[in-house]
Amino acid sequence: MPKYVLSLHKVIFALSILLPLAASASINPGLPDFTDLVEEVSPAVVSITVTHYGESSTGSQEEIPEMFRRFFNVPEQRGRGATPPQRPPEQERFRPQRQGGGSGFIISADGYIVTNHHVVQGADKIVIKLADNREFEAKIVGSDKDSDIALLKIETGNLPSLRFGNSDALKRGQWVIAIGSPFSFEQSVTAGIISAKGRANGNQQYVPFIQTDVAINRGNSGGPLLNMDGEVVGVNSWILSSGGGYIGLSFSIPINVANRTIEQLREHGRVSRGLLGVGIQGVQTELAVVLKLDRPRGALVYRIEKGKAADRAGIEVGDVILEFNGQAIESFTDLPPLIGAIAPNTKVQLLLNRWGKQTTLSVKLDEVSTDDIAAADPATSGTGLSNVLGLLVGEIDENIRKQNKLTKGGVLVREIESEAAWRAGIRRGDIVLRINRGNVESLTGFNRLVESIRAGESVALLVVRNGNPNFVAYQTEAK
Secondary structure (H helix, E strand, O other), X not given: OOHHHHHHHHHHHHHHHHHHHHHHHHHOOOOOOOHHHHHHHHHHEEEEEEEEOOOOOOOXXXXXOHHHHOOOOOOOOOOOOOOOOOOOOHHHHOOOOEEEEEEEEEOOOOOEEEEOHHHHOOOOEEEEEOOOOOEEEOEEEEEXXXXXXXXXXXXXXXXXXXXXXXXXXXXXOOEEEEXXXXXXXXXXXXXXXXXXXXXXXXXXXXXXXXXXXOOOOOOOOOOEEEOOOOOEEEEEEEEOOOOOOOOOOEEEEEHHHHHHHHHHHHHHOOOOOEEOXXXXXXXXXXXXXXXXXXXXXOEEEEEEOOOOHHHHHOOXXXXXXXXXXXXXXXXXXXXHHHHHXXXXXXXXXXXXXXXXXXXXXXXXXXXXOOOOOOOOOOOOOOEOOOOOOOEEEEXXXXXXXXXXXXXXXXXXXXXXXXXXXXXXXOOOOOEEEEEOOEEOOOHHHHHHHHHOOOOOOEEEEEEEEOOEEEEEEEEOOOO
16 A cells, blocks of 8 residues: 555544544633733722721611622621710720721722722721722712712822723623632632623612622622723622622622713712613513513513603503613613613613504603602402402502502402412402503493403403502413
């Protein structure tokens, strides 16, 4: 056999071994080396100590939201005992009552520093410790509770700073690192991956949080989350933990969201946000059927604020917002961050589902103001008959109406005869304001609407409990 044939066989054999190895290496290249990255960015990460003075317990640990307490290194407060017969001297009265801590990072050479709102909230004194151990007292330029972002300033110059990345470009599985001061251990570095994006937290409805498995503990709050290019992609904010320690669920504010807040705080000292003026909820499978959606998605409107943007534009209770300025709304929690990112008085386009028909509306947003920032007793007169909904209802007395912040309409649920209605969450004392597209103006009106519903048909009810409206859906029992 010719030599070149043997050589070709050897080449083919070698390739059969090397190519799969090369492919495997490209998929699983091994763990990254963070040493150069950490050395580059660490000088711009700071440790923050906050001090609260005064005699009273104002701003005490008990007033810090539970999910944020774990980020503070707060010593136990001493018992106060009996009131002394006279006021102690000033040096005794004005000593620090408690201290807390967190992390932050420098964003400009002239001393602007970003951290969390909850780290500096109510602080009487804020001290910044740089990576080179120098300390400076900081002033609050502005702080925004709704995004949990605060902007601080120290009077010095020639500081190292971090550059911002694009948090919208993050992908699940991507490597990220955090640097901060957990338990006051300054300049601690932890690493992990992006677990998910767009996580919701009721305390910050305008923030679609980044979820990671990066180890975050007390004192990390306010520190940077960085990508492999050394760019800030998030501000570490909170963890989900039953015991206050790290369990692999850490949440950061996307830097694109934080930056909009930072720019406004730096320029105006406050943040202004667009306001649509609606109450929204998610759409479950049963509701999707009743609302004639192709699948569960969007933000279901259950309340319209009179005179606000949505009301002026013609949005109705029962509408489902499917798109905001061309961006799909898969979950109702997707909508508030999009609205909050738009300046007041801006016109936006909404795509709505209105009981199976899609319509587009143009809405001029209002501005969010600071004002935005047990079953009732069935004492009724008159009763409704048992019906296809499986609900026995009655008229509402004025006391119950006032307790639920209602001016007119609705009927009170007195008995629940349908297992489906019970499973859907309806309880005695709830007030039914709407059945599908029809408003319940009175007991007579309720009965008239019920008569139009066929047995076995799915229905959506707008129900109020303790002043809070919510849509529920269930399938009525077939005959």
